[in-house]
Amino acid sequence: MQLTRLVTLVAVVGAMLPAVAVAEKKTPPAELRIGIKKRIPEEECPRKAQKGDTLKMHYTGRLFEDGTEFDSSVGRGVPFEFTLGSEADAGAWFASMCIGEKRKLSFPAEYGYGQHGSPPTIPPNAALVFDVELLGIN
Secondary structure (H helix, E strand, O other): OHHHHHHHHHHHHHHHHHHHHHHHOOOOOOOOEEEEEEOOOHHHOOOOOOOOOEEEEEEEEEEOOOOOEEEEHHHHOOOEEEEOOOOOOHHHHHOOOOOOOEEEEEEOHHHOOHHHOEOOOEOOOOOEEEEEEEEEEO
8 A cells, every 4th residue: 555655656756747847947047137145335446347457257158948067267277368348248347347246147049159159069049047156447
């Protein structure tokens, strides 16, 4: 009798798992979302990033759908450097950041690799998430 109940319970739970997985599936962002993971108090931020500054950042890129990491400067130990405002729309993503601040950027496929993706690591139409940390401003 106990075995029958156990088998029935396993069957019921097993049948429910696909429904739970579908219900928990995240909806990709329709537009850019910028979340601040670590804010630096004003009194500890003598200089904020602005257009024309050279920024040094660490980043980790993941697929929005399942969190698979596809690139990271952290793992290589080499920060990414770029001039703020030199890339299309990137100025708004990092403007006013303070050294030590961390942000999470979530954006739809058209802001990333679009309908073609970047095989084999980024599939077509993949929404992306980047965790970034500002390390320096020059």
